[in-house]
Amino acid sequence: MSTSLLIVQTLNGLQLGVLLFLIAAGLTLVFGVMDFINLAHGVQYMLGAYLAVMFYGLTGSFLAALVLALLAALAFGLLLEFAVFRHLYDRDHLDQVIATFGVILFLNQGVKFVWGAAPLSLPMPELFSGSVVLMPGLLYPVWRLVIIASGFAVALLLYLLVSRTRVGMLVRAGATNAPMVSALGVDIRRLFMVVFGFGTMLAGFAGIMIAPILSVEPGMGDTILILAFVVIVIGGIGSIRGALLGALLIGLVDTLGRSFAVDLLRLFMAPSPARTVGPALASMLIYLLMAVVLYIRPTGLFPAKGRG
C-alpha cells in the first residue's frame, strides 16, 4: 500500500465521484422537483457516449462531437419527456419505475440495433491524451484530470445557477413544495421541462467525457444508474449539495475499497480467504454504506427541506 498508489487511487476515486455527480445531479433534481423516478436516466448517459462516437465519426473533431452530442442528447431527452414522461408525473412511483424500465429495454436494444452489440471507442482529444508527472515516478493521465476539473466546474456552475438565479430559486422552491409554487402562478410544467432538459444534458455530458476511457457499449448506463441512485439516496433526495458529497463519498469508497480491501483484510485474516472475501466485500461496500446511512438517517444526509 504505497503512497503513490494511494494518490492514484484517490484521484481515480475523485474521477468516479465527479462522474457520478454529473449523473446524480440531474436525477436528484428531477426526483426532487417533480417527484419522478427516472430509471431511464442511465440510458441518457449511454446515449451521450454513443452520439459522441457517431458525431466524431462524422466530423473528426472531439469538440464538434461534444457540442453536437450534447445538443442531440438534449433534443432526445426533451422528445422522451414530451412523448412518455410527462404523462407519468401524476402517477405513483411504481408506474414510473415500470414505464421508465420499458424505456431502458427499448433504448439498450435500440443502440444495439443501430450501432451493433460490439463495444465502440472514442479517441481521446490529442491535446489531453498524454500523462502528467504528479510526483517523481508517478504519472497520471491528463484526461482523467480534465474530467475531475470539468466536474467541479459543473458543480460550481450548478451551485451558482441554483442559489443565485431566478430559475434556481424556483427549482429550490419546487423541490420543497411543488404545488405551492404552481399555485403562486409559476408554469410548473415549463419549469419541469427546463429541469429535465438540463439533467439530461448533464447525464449526456458525463457519457461523452467518460467515453474515451471506457468502452461504449449497450447497458453501460445500467450499472452507473444504480450507483447514482445510491448517491442521491445517501445525499438526500432533491439536494444538489447532498448529490455532490454523496457522489464523492461513493466514488472514493468504491475505488479505494476495490484497491485495498484485500490488503486490509490480510491484516487480520489468512491470505487465501482474504483474497476471496476482499473483492466481494469491496463490491458491496457502498451498499453497506447506504444501508447504514439510511438506518441512521432514513431520509439521507442532506434532505431537502419540507420532505420526509
Added chain:
Amino acid sequence: MSKPDAKAASRFSRADVIAAVIFLVLAAVPLAASMGTESYLLALVTRVMIFAIAALALDLLVGYGALVSFGHAAFVGLGAYAAGILASHGINEALIALPVALAVSMLFALATGIVCLRTRGVYFIMITLAFGQMAFFTASSLAPYGGDDGLTLRTRDTVAGLPLLAGDHSLYYVVFSCLLGAYALCRALIASRFGRVFRGARENPTRMATIGFEVFRYQLVAYVIAGGLAGLSGFLLANATDFVSPAYMSWQRSGELIIMVLLGGIGTLYGAIVGAAAFLLAEEWLSGLTEHWKMIFGPLLILVVLFARGGLVGVLMSRTRHD
C-alpha cells in the same frame, strides 16, 4: 379447489372464481401437452408457475402493503443457491434442501426487513435494491460455487428418496401444488385479522399505530413470509433449470418481478399469476420473432402503464362490467 355449492356460493368472491379458473387451466396443461407431445410447453408453464410464486409473494408486499421491494429477486436467488450449494456437497434431498432454502431466505428477509422497514416510499425502494445488489455481488464472488458463471446441478433433488422432481410431469405437479399452496396461504393471510391490520397500514400507518397496532411488526412478518415464498420459488427454479446463477438476483430480475405483478393487476394475487404468464409468454413469443424483441417489449410495457390501469386483469374486468 373445492367446488362451491349453492349455499356457500356467497362466501366465494369473483376473485376466487377467477383463481379457480386459472388453477383448473394450469392443472389441465399437462393433458394438452401430452396430446401434442410438447414437453416444451410443459417446461414453459412450469417456469411460469415458478415465477408466479415469487410474483405472488411480491404482490403480497406491493399490492397489500404498498411496500415496493426492488430487491425481491435476491430471495429467489438465495433459495436457488441454497439448493445448488447443498447439491454440490452431495445433499440431494428436498426434505433437507427445502427447509434450508426457506430458512436462508427468511432469515435474510428478517435481517434486511428490520433495516428496510424503517424507511418509506422511495427510500424503501432504494434500500431493498441495495440489499438485492449486496446478495448479487456476494453470489458473484462465491468462487468455490462458480462465481459469475453460476453452478450446474448434476441431479435434481429427491423428495424423501422419491424422484418426484426428476420427471417433467411430476415436477409440473409439484410446482403446481406449491403455487396452489402459496396462493391459499396468501389468500388466507389477506383475509385474516393480520391481513386487515397489514392492509390498514398501507392506507394510513399513523392511524393504525394510533389505534394501537405496532405496524412495523406486522410489516416485518409479511416481509419474512414473502421472502420465504420467493425462496421456495428459487428452490424450484434451481431444480427445474438444473442451474443456479448470480443473474437470478440481478436488479433487472427484481424489476421483471415487479412488472409481472403490475402487468397482471396489482393487489389481486391471481393477477400475479396472470402477469407472470403474460410476461414469460410474451418474452418467449417475441424473442422467437426477432432478436431485437426488447424494442417491441419496452414500448409495450409503457403502453400498459399509460393505458391499462389495473393491469391485464383490470382491463378484462372493466370490459365485462360494461357488457
